[in-house]
Each structure stands twice: as C-alpha cells, then as structure tokens.
Amino acid sequence: MAQSFTLSASQLLYSRVEAEYSPKGRSGYQVVFHSPSLSATEVSAIERRVQCFQGDGDRLQFFTLETGRVAIVYSTIIEPDMRINDKEGRRGAFIAHALIFEPNDFARVRNDPFLVLEAERESPIFVNEPQVLADEIGAKKATIPIMVSATPRRTVEPPSGWSAPELAKLEDWMERGRTDQTLMFLADATQTEELMSVIHFFASPQERLALSFDTAVDGCQPTPGMYWAVGGRKRLSNAKIIIVEYDKPRLPDIPPTAPKAVGYGTWLKHSLKESVTNTIEMIPTAQFLAGLWAENRWQNPDFELSAVATQQFVQFHWGAIFPRIISALEIHLGSAMAQNFAQALSRLGWQPQTQFRMAIEQQVDVKHLAHYVYHWLLMTNTTDLANEADKLLALADVAQYLPLRILALLNQKKGLFNRYKQSEALSQTLDYAVNTSLQNGNNLFEETLLQLCPKFTTPDRLVTQFTAPFIAQHLTGQNYPEDIIINVIDAFLDVGAGRHLAPLTEFVSRLSSKSLQQIQRKFKNTMPAPQFAQAVDMRLRQKF
C-alpha cells in the first residue's frame, strides 16, 4: 500500500462468556466490551442485531445506527473455550465483533463497507478466537485503527446467474433504499456476501448507507425492514420478505424512483443493459461525476477518470447538462452565440470532463473559452456575427487573447473576416505572430499588429477603422511597392478610416497620377486627413 490513511473505529464485542470475563459478573451471551464513545442506546441497538446467530460459518452485517454512526459486524462460530466461553462447552457459541465509524470518517471510503473489509484482509482486525477475545476484553481498546489505501478502488464480478436486466432491476431496489420490505437472497452467507459486495459496488456512495444487510439470518427471524437485504438458506414466510433465489434470480418489478436530472441510477440501468463488463469498468468514474453533480461542487478526482465513461455519462445526461453549459457561456457570449457555440463544443475537441465541470461550476476559464471561440469562429458557417463583436472583443480583452481580438476587429468589416478565414497562410501567420507575442510576455494588440504587418504581403487585409492608425504608423518609412501602398490607402478609404491617412502622405509623391486619381475619386465618400488630401491635390496639379 503506497499511500494510505487511517480510519478510526469504535468497537463492540459480543459473545458468550463465563462470569470471570463478563463486565456484569454473570455468565451467558452479552456485550463483553464496548468503546466508551458508544452510548447505551447505540450499544443496545447493536446488541439487538447481533445477539441471534444460528449459522455454521461466518456472518457479516452492515447497518447505520440512529445517531448516524455506521456499523460493520463480523460474527463467527467458535469452538468454545470452557474457561472463557462456556463451562459446559456447548455448541453454537460465537463472537460478534462490531466496528463503528463516524459518518464523516466512513465517507472517506465512500460509504463502502467492502473497502474496509479489504483493508481488514490486509491486516486482520476482527476477533475470531476465544483467547483473542479474552485478550481484547483485557486490553479495553477504545478505538481500532484501520489502514486504508489513499485511493481505495475495487472491482467485482457479478454472480453468473444474474443477467443484465436483473441487475438493472436491482438498481431500482437500491434506489428505493430501505423500506418496510426486505429482500431475502436464498443463499449461503458467502454467496450473500459476494452479492452484497457487487450491490455496494454498483450503488452510489449516497445510496450505500441505506443498503444494510445481514448475510446469515437462518433461525433468527429478522423483522422486515430491519435490513435492506438478508441472506439465508431457509425461506422466510412473511409478505414483506421478498424472496430472491440466488441461483435463479427473479426480482419483482418496482416503480423506479423519480428520475433525477443527472441520475447515477438511470445511467447505471441504461449502461448495464448495454454491457455489464463495460459498466463495471465505468462505474467509478460515473459515481464520481454523479457525486459532484449532486454536491454541485467540482473537485479534482483522486484517480484517473475514464475518458470513455465520462463521455458516455455526459452524453447520457446531455439534456440536463446542456442548459447549464449555455448558462455558463451566456455570461461571456450572450444567449444566441452561447447556444451556437455550445453545440460545437465536442467538434471543437472540448473534453467532456471540461464541459461537465463548466456545467457544475457555472463558470468557464476565459482563456480556454477565448481559444475555443477563436477556433469556432474560424470553422463556423455563421458568418453574420457583426452584432456579437462587442461580446467577442470583451471576451478577448478579459482573456487577453489576441487572436480572438483580431478576429473580432476584422469581423467589424463585413467581408474582411471571410477573406481572413479563407486565407490559411494569413491565419497561420497571425497565429504565429500572436503566440510569439504572448510567449514574449508582450500581448498588446497594437504591438502585435505592428509585428504582423511586415509578415504578409497584403497588409490591406488588416485594415479596419481600429487598425488603421497602427498600420499607417507601421508603413511610415517602409519601402513598399506602389500597388501595395495603393491597396492599403484604398482599404483605409473603404472602411471609412481616411482620417488616419496623414502618416501616409509621404507616399503620395511616389504614386502615379492614375493611382492618385483613383484615390481622389474616393474622397467623395470618405474624407481623408486634410494633410493627405492636400498632398494628393498638389501632386495632381503639379503633374497636369
């Protein structure tokens, strides 16, 4: 066991003893020791459940006390020691050893008694011999430490006769919990223990506490409802004891409980019908996710979640998870865009675990979101996002994610965005430049844009009302060919950014009269910077 933690259990020992070993100084069956932490009511409640045992081997019991404490009891028939147990040496004497856990402690093993039993097997605790009993009575240990693996996991194999539909029906009974009815498995104690191990493996941690059991009730007439299930070879005659043959199980149908939005039980039933073997592999992950959903709180798993199980679980509950994802996204994307974007999450490669986490936490890592929105904008067919530009810009600013900001800005000029999307080389260059910028710790848009401009041959594609001043500043002093200069100036005028053309006045002297005439024609639509307009006007007059 590489890493482990210690559970602390109170204890109670019950057996037949001679007066010398009795706390009351009398012979007979009795509680021979109990931890002082147990109240008289608790001692009495445990005693009532353990005192009758007519088996011929071992018995395992699991139940919750009214105080919320949890008891696991192991009983075994002993060869009585005439000095310690029975001076007459009569048959049938037994020792019952109860370990009692605080609810919070027991939750650390996910309320699974069989994880405690596995730890017990590693390092035996239960008293099963008269002399050990006598020693324990003398030792008066108030608590028993139990070393449990820090990441306890187990697996099971369902009994061969139990088909997937019967196991699925069992889930209905598990969900219903303890009622005034009790399931009775016609089986020996070992078979019942194995079956209960499977049932507890299938059950969610929340369900487990209600799945109390007693593996050997022959000759003890259990009260219906005292346990969720009992085991025995002799059929009990009581309308509230539901007999289930271990070898040929046929569970009565009961109406399922009201389905929960994200119900582990409904998933389990569905999954069992698909494949029992796969379900067993997926159960730990599904239980973990369902537990998080129930608590409405994310917690990092202490084991490797199965990607397949997570995907299946999220898919199965998509109807409940999707609205909560939308709700988380709406904060950044607004309702319409959130709806569209959420539908593309899987296509974008957004991991099911991340989707699930977002649904639970109702918040999203903005950098992560900005990155995926950027890629979504590139692949989506929804071209008209002009109305969403403000939201995209805000997200890009919060996330300080430049590629998205650039896309948002480009998007403000209809058509330009589409050109950008079509230019793979351009987008790659843009990505490269932005990432470089990010890696250098310089994530200011302006600087990035300036770095971008020399990297592509047609900077006009980047011209918007917002980018124009920076592009103009960048081009100053550069030796661009005439056709590029013309295109850029054209783009300035087309997007209504003529007022930012002043820095480009120096280029006017290098342009042909034909080009200048073409530019001047556009002055009618957009007023250029006066300095630029005058330079064009003067140049044309000089030539003609």
Next chain:
Amino acid sequence: MFGIFAKKVRFTCPRCLRQIKVPEKESNRDYPCPECGYVMPIAYIKGYETAPPLFVQMFGMSSHGKTLFLDVLRLNLMGIDAHWGQYTHRSLTELDIEKEKNLRTDVERGLLPNSTQPRERNQNEVYIMQLKQIPRWGSRTLVVMDHPGEYFESLNVPHEEIPFLIGTPTTVMLISIPDLIKNERGESMDHLLNAYITTMERNGVNFSRQRRKLIIVFAKADIIPNLSPSLKHYLQDDHVWSEIQTGYGSHRLDGQGLLEYLERMHRVSNEVKDWLKHDAQNRRLGGRTLVKLIEDTNIEARYTVISSLGQDVSRDDAAVYINPRRVIDPFLWALEFQSR
C-alpha cells in the same frame, strides 16, 4: 359484505399473546399477527377451540438445563403414543418440523443442544406442537418459547422480551442444584424466585388477587449429592423413555395408570418441598427461603425432580446417549394447572 354480524374466529398470537379476532373467512389461511408479525399457521387457528394452547414459560439460570429439558420433553412427546393409545402429535410450523428432524439426528449422534441465545421479542422462536387426545386432558396445543438463562439472573428480567412470563399463569422454574453447589458467585434458588416475583410485581401482578402457578423443577437430579433416597428411587423408577425407545411397555399412562401416576407426582411434590426445607445443603442454597417465599406470595407451586440426560456427562464425552428420567412430570403439572 361481512359486516359486524359476520362470524368471527378468536385466537391468541402464540408469540406476543395478542388477542385476535378475524372474520371466519379470513381464518382459512396462515395469518400474520398485527402486533408482532408472527405468521400463525392455519392448523393453529383452526384447532384453537378443539386443542387450546398450553403455554409453557421456562425460568432458570444460565446452563442449568432449560433447553435440554425442552428438547427431551419434545422427544418424549414425539414418542409417547406407546403409553397413550389414541394420542397423536403434529408439528405445526416449518421450525417445528426442522426441530423434530434435528432432535432425532442429534439423539442418534449423541449431540447436546447449543447454549440458547437471547433474541428480540419479535425474533422469538415459538415452538408449536399439536397434541391430540391426551388421556384426561384431551387435545392441546403446546406452545413453548425458550430464553437464555442470563435473562433471569438479575432483578431486571427483560419481561418485554418474554411475553409469556406476565401473560400466562404458569411458569416452569428450573433449578440445577449441582450447578448451584459448583457456583462460586453465591447464586441461590431464592434469588431466582426473587427475580421472578420482583418482575411480576413491577408489571402490576398482584399475587394476593391473582394466583400464579409455578412448577419448580430440580434438574440434573441424578447427580444431586444430597437427594433423599426415596426421591432418588422415584427418579430411577421411570420407564417412560425406555418404553418409548422399545415401543413396548407395561406401564401405561392412561386411565387408572395415569391417575396413580398423578397421585405419585403429588406425593413427590410434597416430599421435595419438605426436603428443600429441612436438608442442610438445600437450606444453604436458599431452599427453605424459596418455599417460604412461595407460601408468603400466595403462589401455587408443585415440585418435581428430573434428569434430562439420565447420567453424569463428562466434558470430554464425544457423544452423549440420553436416558431421561421423569421429564414428562413438569408437562403433566402444566396440563393439570391449565386445565382447571
């Protein structure tokens, strides 16, 4: 449809003693007690009038031999048709059938019964045996519950776990003098009676108005060192078991033979009472106080001596083949008490 005028069947739950009244039509099936959930067999309900129940409550210290006595009594009642011509017996529940089977095999293998475990009231096992055409008393249904001796060893007897104790008039108090002699804790027979009386009084039993009946049974009598010679002779002079075993006997327990047997039981009862009062050993063990307490408390008591095994058993004996003596006597006293 049935209304309040429909014919009702009345009976008593053999586990919790609740009085039950159901329309006759509903009595044609096993019936669960609304109080304790015990499922009463249809034969018990049907035979309630013709074979009324005979409740037997045992009271005695741990390992004094209560369970062994009940087991051996049952073995006697399973085979006593050799003495009672028209008599038949019938086990009414699965538990009883199982018990019969186990008893027969245990006797063959020489096994003694287990130590009795405590149980909750609604877990108590009830043994129901229908006994038809018993000479003198007719048909009866013997209803027996066994409880561990530790219940009776203090003044706080858990009476709620033992419904017969308060609810039925007759109790069989079983005492093993050899165990009291060996006892190092100063237990005595008057302590046991005191526990009984105190429990009754705490539960509102007024002994002066309501006469209780006790059958005081001295078990393991064959190994009581100070047993009087005449009582020793009475114990040994019992042929019931040997004639059950052989299936043949000349000591029939019906008609005149039964009357003579009962008269002898009376004499023995008085003799045991005197022996308790006057024997020095018994006085040390509280025998005299026991008799005095019984008389002072207005309890009607009968005294018997029995041996369930008929021999002293060593702890090392691998198998014990029983030869019981006078085990039928307490049963006959119970019949006498509950028939008046």
